[in-house]
Amino acid sequence: MSQDALNQSFLCDSVPPEMMDRLWEVGWRHFGETFFRYSLSIDEHGVKTITPLRVDLEKFSLSKSQRRVLRRNADLCCEFQPASLSPKARAMFQRHKERFSENVPDDLDTFLSASPAKLPCPAEECRVYLGEELVALSFLDLGQTSTSAVYGMFEPAHSERSLGIFTMLKEIEYTQSRGSRYYYPGYATLEPSAYDYKKQLQGLEVLDWQTGLWDDYIRKINPDTP
Numbered sequence: 001m002s003q004d005a006l007n008q009s010f011l012c013d014s015v016p017p018e019m020m021d022r023l024w025e026v027g028w029r030h031f032g033e034t035f036f037r038y039s040l041s042i043d044e045h046g047v048k049t050i051t052p053l054r055v056d057l058e059k060f061s062l063s064k065s066q067r068r069v070l071r072r073n074a075d076l077c078c079e080f081q082p083a084s085l086s087p088k089a090r091a092m093f094q095r096h097k098e099r100f101s102e103n104v105p106d107d108l109d110t111f112l113s114a115s116p117a118k119l120p121c122p123a124e125e126c127r128v129y130l131g132e133e134l135v136a137l138s139f140l141d142l143g144q145t146s147t148s149a150v151y152g153m154f155e156p157a158h159s160e161r162s163l164g165i166f167t168m169l170k171e172i173e174y175t176q177s178r179g180s181r182y183y184y185p186g187y188a189t190l191e192p193s194a195y196d197y198k199k200q201l202q203g204l205e206v207l208d209w210q211t212g213l214w215d216d217y218i219r220k221i222n223p224d225t226p
Contacts, residue, residue, distance in 0.1 A: 006039040006209055013113070013120055020121045021143040024184050025214075027052045027207050029148070030141075032113040033120050039209045041189070044102060048189040052207040054146070054214065055183045057176055059203030066169055066200070069162045076128050076135070076161075078170050082117035083125045083139050085109065092137060096153035111151040112139065123150065126167050126174070130158070138167035140174070146182035147175040165197055172201075 006027075013033045015023070023030075027037040029052075041048045062070070085108060093108040105111070113119045121141050128136035138152035149171055154163035168185060175183045188195040198204075204217040 006037060008038070009034060009036040011035070015120045017121060017142060017144040020141060020148070021146050021182075024054070024143065024146060024148050024182075026212060027209065029184075029186065030120060031111045031150075032109070035120075043193075045191075048191050048193060050187050051190055053185050053188055053198055053201075053217070054205050054207075055172065055185065055201050056203040056205055057172070057181060057183060060172065060176075060183075061202045062169070063200060063202065066165065069165050070169060073128075073161055073163070073166050076130055076166070078129075079127050080124045080140075080174055081127060083112065083123040085112055085114070085116060088134055089125075089137055092134070092155060093153055095156055099156060099159075108151075124174075126170050128154075128163065128167060128170075135161075136163040136167050138171060140171050142178075143180070146180050146184060147171065147178070148184035149186050168198075168201075 011033050012035060023035065028035050029037065037052075039050050041050055090108050097104050112123075116123050116125075116139065121143070123139055123141045126136075126138045126140065127134060134155075135158045136152070136154035139150040141148040141150055149168065152164055152167045154161075154167070172183050185198045185201065186195070188198045199217065205214040206217045206220050207214055208220070
């Protein structure tokens with residue numbers, strides 16, 4: 001791959017699961033019907049190097065801190081259903097986005113198509129309940145041999161529960177139950193950022209934009225690691 005900064009996109013309203021696997025494998029993601037991949041981004045702290053991530057589920061295991069998150073939320077109930085743009089989801093998004101101060105999207109339609117359960121690919125939502133109260137939602141694309149996180153949100157009143165990590169762990173559990181090999185948690189950056197929680201996953205791999213190859217994350221950031 002060229003050493004120049006990568007910034008590509010295309011529109012597509014329907015992609016079969018096996019093709020989604022291939023797209024994720026070479027660094028593509030999508031919001032709704034817009035597919036994109038880019039190697040650099042700019043925020044208030046300067047230029048950041050984008051790193052697509054995936055988890056090899058044959059190497060995944062829970063860390064101590066992740067086990068604590070699961071124990072802390074043992075009173076919650078989770079269910080996976082076809083993804084939807086429900087009124088409850090839209091309302092939660094408006095409360096959730098108040099946590100952010102820059103690059104704040106207008107609404108949930110930024111991330112999902114008008115028919116998110118089917119287009120551009122099959123997708124499910126992870127619903128998290130405390131009793132009858134919906135406290136978190138995340139959206140997960142389904143490929144043939146892998147899955148990919150689209151977006152996650154939670155009620156700010158329950159921020160102490162680490163629900164972003166909780167839904168991610170539940171997505172991994174669900175992906176394993178499907179017999180899939182890989183889980184794509186999305187992009188992060190080589191530099192410190194709000195997405196660093198993704199870097200704590202065991203079995204994590206990172207895509208090298210130059211070679212198009214995936215490598216163990218720890219070995220990539222520390223070449224002296226055996």
